[in-house]
Each structure stands twice: as structure tokens, then as C-alpha cells.
Amino acid sequence: MNNGTGGTDQQSETRWKEEEYFYPSKEFTAQANLNDKTVFERFTLDKFPDYYAGFADMLTWFKPWDKVFDASDAPCWKWFTGGTLNASFNCIDRHLAKDANKTAIHFVPELEEEKTEHITYQELYVRVNEFAALLRDTAKLKRGDRVTIHLPMVAEAPIAMLACARLGLVHTVVFGGFSANACADRIVDSGSRVLITMDAYYRSGKLIDHKGVDDEACALAAENGQKVDTVLVWQRYPGKYSSAAPLVPDRDIIVGDELKKYYGVRVPAEEMRSEDPLFLMYTSGTTGKPKGCQHGTGGYMAYVTAMSKYILDIHPEDVYWCTADIGWITGHSFIVYGPLSLGGSSVIYEGVPTYPDAGRNWRIAQDLNVNIFHTAPTAIRSLRKVGPDEPKKYNFKFKLMVTVGEPIEPEVWRWYEKEIGKSQAVIVDTYWQTETGGFLCATVPGIAPMKPGSAGPGVPGIHPAIFDDEANILPPGSNKAGNICIRNPWPGCMQTVWGDRDRFVSSYFGRYSVSSDSKDWRDWPYITGDGGIQTQDGYFRVLGRTDDVINVSGHRLGSKEIEAAAMTVPEIAEAAVVPIAHEIKGAEPELYVSLKPGVAASPEIVKKVADAITFQIGKIAKCRNVWIVPDMPKTRSGKIMRRVLGAISNKGDVGNVMTLANPEIVEEIQKMVNNQK
């Protein structure tokens, strides 16, 4: 499977057509939090690290920090040392004087007949304090202990996170849809003896039993040496237990019942050092088990607060909705910590965007008067596929929309801008990673023009560059692809891999670090693991993970280049390309596409796609086959599993597909591919 990615030469010609600029409206710019065009002059590299002091000033500190940046343990940088603060205090307590009665969280249950819950800052304060008391006194947790949280998209997720933060506990949120095995791995690696879960939740109109998964996770964790002695179970319907899994005596506690003991209890927010860890978030690496990315308190909070203000443009009166799952970094940084630190109103929706129909998202936006909408290209593509004209039926108006998580095809970007943004909203394509805590590249929405398919330049403070294999920086406009690296440290970056400093150093700095003893930050460029190109205007176009680049006869092709070309064919809804081993060329691309509703598969469409690729990129990108499939294999979070498609194309082992959202599709595609070859 690595045939398409082999070799280390990152330089290649790229043949991606340039797109036109879109400009923010005067109305948007006039109200933007950041509309000073000279901003980048304050964030030049010669002013590093002091330019980050302004980010820290957005927080409330118990004790002010002495030093912006400490490089003594390079490259495990420390930020705002000497200072103490509490993340929960910054997200809740500091807003009470002025905004106690303002909605902090709008919780929208999946069933439309159930009412939206509007949780004010005052109520959030009460619920977080009482739950923190339970964590401290019932679960006997103390500062520094790790706690695994395995919750669906419910208000109890941020409540649990903020209660942990209040006590100085390190939370590890595991995506609600993850399997028992994935959950167990994280329990073991983080050394959690307490697990927070819920009995059940709604998905696609069904009440899904959740607690059973956790019983299995605890059993697996115990087999691997980590005993969970307390499982705290929230109830989807308070007072009623909705899981078929029996409660385990002396281990399981129904949170609602236990909370009665803590009515009215207030828990002082622990005074944490800036560099104390706030949470772990696991993410997959190229090899080995998922890595626990450890994020700190002061640096992380300062970074996500500043990014929420300057890039998401959140104002106190805005209603902001990010559709990510809280179990991913986007949910942590940009549903919970960033927006709440700014005193914003954040929407949490329990279910799927198409339940009961494709208009659901737009009804939520209309009813709650949402004016900032944050989602991923996968969601945009599927909304475009199932209900292209749906947004028109509803009366909502977004001032700003966000896309995150993968490169967005220009065609899809334009649909998002026109149909969902109603040609009025500014779009920020935010490029970043679990590891980076917050944004790396994006256009500053009140200032910079947007370019479909490009994330934009580094955000203020971030100095990205394209490195070739010899660590030379390729200048903007070189038209060569290379490795996207960040030349300077920044406060949102992870501190280390939990329990594995060596893995942190080798994964993110190994290749380009000048000397392992250097204490000079200039010697430690951060490696994103993504390939990209920088155009003349300084914008970065992400081509995908470096292991997603396909090498055909020594020419490198970004998978995304081919997919974007296929997407220009009007009948195509989604496209995914995989490298297929080729004796002479090394690899050839093979393409899978799904069609928009009402379009029937035909040889004409296959030809149109093949022609579009030759037209957009050249013969070099010709695909061995174009398979029209009924649907793509997808993760529960909606990402297309290219790995599975690659295994099918290469007649390899598809591995365990039971955790996919639609495992049945794998066999169907396999049959199609095997029968026709």
C-alpha cells in the first residue's frame, strides 16, 4: 500500500489550477473582531515570542505569568510560566458578574419533539460545581488524576470536562462512537480508574444503548492491567435507566441519584500552573497505537480563546454552532474551551444532520438564530448530495462559516458559499491538527480574501513554510509540493505525547531538528506530516497527509487533486482515490465515486470523470479504474476510509471494518471490484 507514497522526495510539479478570490463584505469587515490590516506587522518572526503575550491577556489569571516562553526543555516548550489559572474558571466563573443569565450552551436533542435546553452560565456554574463535588468526594479524584469520558453529544460532555478542569483532573474524552476496544486502549494508556458515560443516546431516531460498550471496555482494560473502579453513568432521561446492560454493584453509580448529595455545593477552582496538563486527546499516528496528545492549561487556553475571537469572529451576541463531535479536538477547542472562554453561546446537537430529513440543520440554524456555522467538508458534501436545494427553504443567515478537517474541493466550497452562505457569509478554511490545539492556516475573515480550496496563509503568529527533503524552504510560488512545517512554536501546540517524550520528539521534529541538544526554537521546526504547496500570494493548499500522496512514475499527485478534478463533473457527489501498485510506474491512482441522488450509473459518467481528470491534471493522473459505488465506506465521524478502499483495490486485507458507519458497503464494493477485474 505504500507504493504510491514511497521515496522521500517531496518535490514535485503540481498542476492545480488557481482559483479566483472572494472578498468579505464591507458589512462583515466593519463588525469583525480583527479588521486592522497591519496586524501581521505585529506578528513577524523577529517579535517572537513576545507577540503571544496579548493572547494570554485574554484570560483571567490567579497569579500573573513571569515569562512568555521557556525553551529550557526543548522542544517541549512551556508557555506563560510562573502564572496560575483555571480553565473552568475562565469558561464560567469570570462571566457570571455580567452574563450569568446568558445562554452558554443550547442543547438540541435529536428528536424534534423534545425541547431544546438553554443552559445559562449560572446554570452551567451550578451543574459543573455539583458534578465536580461528586468527582472529588464520591469518585475520590484529585488533581493530576486522569479520567476517561465516553459520552455522546450531550450537554453533560462539556459539564464533565469543565468539572474535571475545575479540580485539575486531566480528562481524556473518547469519541462517543468509538468501540469498546478503542475506549479500552485509551483507559489503559492514560491510566484512568474512573470512566464517565451515559446509558443511551439518539442517533438516526433510535435510542442507542451506550453503557454496554463501556462494560466491555472496562473488561478489556482490566485484561490489560488497568482496573476501572468507578463508572459514573448519566441518564439520557433523568430518573430512568435506558440501557439493557445491568449496573455493576460497587462500581457503577447513577450520576443523577448521587448528585442529590451535592445540592448547592461549590468547589473552589484549583489553582493550576500554566504548564499543567488540561487534557489528553488521542490521535492515530502512521505507526503504532494512537498517541495521547497532551495539551497544557495556560498556552492552550490562550490560543483557543484568541483563535475563537480573531478567526471564528465570535462576539458576545453571536450564536455559534460547530457540528464537530466533542470527542475530537475541534469539539474541545471550538465547541467548549474557546467559545465559552469568550462568553459565547455554543450549540450542541445530539444527532445526525439528516434526521429526520435533510432540512434538520437549517431548521436548527433558523430556530436558534445561529449566525456562525462550523462544519467539515464531508458534511458539506453529504448535505449537498442529499438536499442541494434544502437551505433555500429556511430563513437563516450566517455571517461566517468554517470548514475544517480535510481539503475542500473548490466545487464543494462554491456550493457552500452560494447555497448555505447565501453568497453573504465569509468562509474560513481552517487548517490544523489534534496536535496543534488550534489553527495553523486560515484567512483572517475581516481582512483577507478567500480562495476556494486554499486554507490561506498562517494565522497571525504562525509562520508555516514548505520544506523540501533537505530542509530547504521552498519559496512561495515555487509550484513545488513539499512538507508543511511550522517554523516557530506557538502556545496551542501539544506539550508531549503522554508518557512518551521520545515519540513526540521523533514524530514531530525528528526529521528536521538541527541538534537534539539545541535550546534554540529556530532549530526545531514542527513537522505537520502534510504535503502542500504555497502559492505566490502566500496561501497554503494542503494536498493531504504525506502518506496520501501518490507517486506515479516519479510524479507526485495529491489524492485531493484527482478528487477535486472528479468533483467538477456535475453528477459526482463524492470521490476518493487510492494508490494501486503498478509494476512499471510504481503506483497508479484508482478512483471511487458516488453519484448525486437521482443520477444513474453509466459508462458515460465513467468517461466524463476520466476526461475531467485528463483535462484538469493531465494523462499522468489517469486512473486505472473509476468505480461508481453506492456509498463510500465511512467512519462514524464521516471520514471516507481510503485505507479500506486501498485494500480492496490492492486485493489486500480490509481489516476490521465493524467500527465503520456502514460496514456492509465494504463487501458490496469488494464484489464489484473483484467481479469486474
Ligand code: PRX
Ligand atoms: O491532513 C490534515 C487534515 O486533517 C489532519 C488533521 O486531522 P486531525 O488531527 O483529525 O484534526 C482535524 C481537525 C483539526 C491534517 O494533518 N486537515 C485538517 N484541516 C484541514 C486539513 N486538510 C486540508 N484543509 C484543512 N482545512
